[in-house]
Amino acid sequence: MDVDEVVEELYRLPPAQFTATRATRAAEARQAGDAPAARRIAGLRKPTLAAWVSNLLARRTEEAGQLLQLAQALREAHRTLDPDQFRTLSHQRHVVVAGLAREAGRLARQAGQPVSGSVLHEVEQILHAALADPEIADQWATGTLTKAPAVPTDFPGTAPVAQVKQKPGGPAAPARGGKTRDTAADRRRARLKDAMKAATEAAAEVNRRDEAVRRAEKEHERATARRSAAYERVEQLTARLGEAQEEQRAAAEETDAAARRVKEATRERKAAQRTADTTSRAVRRLSEGDPGH
Structure with missing residues (x-):
């Protein structure tokens, strides 16, 4: 028995039909000698x-x-x-x-x-x-x-990342690998x-x-x-x-x-x-x- 197909069938059904159909499919799997499938089907939770x-x-x-x-x-x-x-x-x-x-x-x-x-x-x-x-x-x-x-x-996180403000008294020191980071930031902005x-x-x-x-x-x-x-x-x-x-x-x-x-x-x-x-x-x-x- 294809358990994935059974899962697809069960979760498409209205909840009122779920339990009875699950029991039927699990019984069919047991009758077919597929105990692992029967256990997996029986363990599916009703939505x-x-x-x-x-x-x-x-x-x-x-x-x-x-x-x-x-x-x-x-x-x-x-x-x-x-x-x-x-x-x-x-x-x-x-x-x-x-x-x-x-x-x-x-x-x-x-x-x-x-x-x-x-x-x-x-x-x-x-x-x-x-x-x-x-x-x-x-x-x-x-x-x-x-x-x-x-x-x-x-x-x-709790809020969008804020831009780091430049300290008074001089320009901010460039970060190491600034060009690489700028390129990465550009790509991220493009995405x-x-x-x-x-x-x-x-x-x-x-x-x-x-x-x-x-x-x-x-x-x-x-x-x-x-x-x-x-x-x-x-x-x-x-x-x-x-x-x-x-x-x-x-x-x-x-x-x-x-x-x-x-x-x-x-x-x-x-x-x-x-x-x-x-x-x-x-x-x-x-x-x-x-x-x-």
Whole structure:
């Protein structure tokens, strides 16, 4: 049995289905004689609802890449940028996390498991933790997170590295190997510039996707309302058609009954006419033979 495939299957399932499916797969591994696989499967931990929702997002390559790319830019910014620039990028972090959390909620609804605002808030905390800690980011990216990790209080260090101020009374002494350090700093600044550009583009893309999701949800709501109205109209017309068909059947039965009555009355009239004709002829014969006339 391929345990990795089982892991992938289990952590894609809604949490309510996790335990029963895990037991089934572990039993299948034991029946196949693969005790190590059975033990590994049985030891898999059921994810919390928020962890499962965040795992849905982690399996989306583009969204996961955006978050991890932003995390790299933020960690680089923490080491090199001035406070104003770092605050700008930190604001971007909150925008991206909020957008990704909404996308995670949409994925959960698609999977048949709508979640509450409190669960989405917990998802945001997971994403913030992934942004702050590379180890948490790596774990989240596997799509097998089982619970929300503790959110680090800050990125490594407490603030962006400040520039060393020149002491009064003379220029600062050049550092040893200054040219090499300048070159390294230039490369680092170039990488940071690229990372910031990528993070900005990622945030913009998240905002565009978020707006697209809102538009799609509104269109879905309108379409659902139209469909409900159409179903109701069909039900009304169907009911009216049934009533009309019932009236048609009743009218047909009355018509048939009336036709039978007309036929019977016509027959009786003919019989009465024959009787009247017979009696009239008798009266005439008697009258013609009567001497008093």
